[in-house]
Amino acid sequence: xxxxxxxxxxxxxxxxxxxxxxxxxxxxxxxxxxxxxxxxxxxxxxxxxxxxxxxxxxxxxxxxxxxxxxxxxxxxxx
Amino acid sequence: xxxxxxxxxxxxxxxxxxxxxxxxxxxxxxxxxxxxxxxxxxxxxxxxxxxxxxxxxxxxxxxxxxxxxxxxxxxxxxxxxxxxxxxxxxxxxxxxxxxxxxxxxxxxxxxxxxxxxxxxxxxxxxxxxxxxxxxxxxxxxxxxxxx
Numbered sequence: 001x002x003x004x005x006x007x008x009x010x011x012x013x014x015x016x017x018x019x020x021x022x023x024x025x026x027x028x029x030x031x032x033x034x035x036x037x038x039x040x041x042x043x044x045x046x047x048x049x050x051x052x053x054x055x056x057x058x059x060x061x062x063x064x065x066x067x068x069x070x071x072x073x074x075x076x077x078x
Numbered sequence: 079x080x081x082x083x084x085x086x087x088x089x090x091x092x093x094x095x096x097x098x099x100x101x102x103x104x105x106x107x108x109x110x111x112x113x114x115x116x117x118x119x120x121x122x123x124x125x126x127x128x129x130x131x132x133x134x135x136x137x138x139x140x141x142x143x144x145x146x147x148x149x150x151x152x153x154x155x156x157x158x159x160x161x162x163x164x165x166x167x168x169x170x171x172x173x174x175x176x177x178x179x180x181x182x183x184x185x186x187x188x189x190x191x192x193x194x195x196x197x198x199x200x201x202x203x204x205x206x207x208x209x210x211x212x213x214x215x216x217x218x219x220x221x222x223x224x225x
Contacts, residue, residue, distance in 0.1 A: 014194060016178055034179075041175055 015060040022067050140210045147183050165202040
């Protein structure tokens with residue numbers, strides 16, 4: 001991750017932060033969420049190709065939308 | 079007699095404090111203060127006085143709070159290396175993702191938001207303490223106003 005251009009690095013850190021923030025209300029608990037999120041990011045740490053990293057960021061954005069959708073579906077119904 | 083005078087001054091102080099509050103509001107903390115006001119006014123005064131103390135945060139307090147936070151962080155295994163100068167990566171063995179988590183925990187601890195750029199520059203306990211103290215709410219603001 002450190003070998004990539006600084007802007008890409010920022011993007012990765014930002015999406016990690018966003019995802020961490022979203023996970024605070026995760027149904028199975030924050031710790032469950034945090035360890036998995038960390039594993040998911042750590043498993044991609046070998047990526048050096050910028051296009052591959054961009055693809056990873058797109059995937060993270062997609063996951064973010066999925067989690068938002070999950071919360072939307074799990075919201076209390078009145 | 080002395081008691082009533084004390085309480086009166088306390089109430090006045092409590093009333094006048096909102097003027098000294100900085101724009102960074104903490105609604106959650108304030109609502110709990112309001113609740114306690116209805117129950118015990120003395121405690122309300124005490125809480126407000128602590129909350130709006132003009133001295134701000136002392137360096138030791140900031141340092142202590144950050145170090146407590148790191149002590150409780152599960153990735154920090156070697157707590158003996160933890161001191162005021164510890165580097166997150168070199169001394170504590172945290173990687174960049176852990177650093178992001180630490181910075182988020184600091185944001186939560188001090189109820190502030192650290193912009194991405196500044197958050198990226200925080201790599202050690204000392205840098206975190208300096209950043210917190212450089213905030214308008216921190217003690218760092220006072221010397222700047224004097225000069």
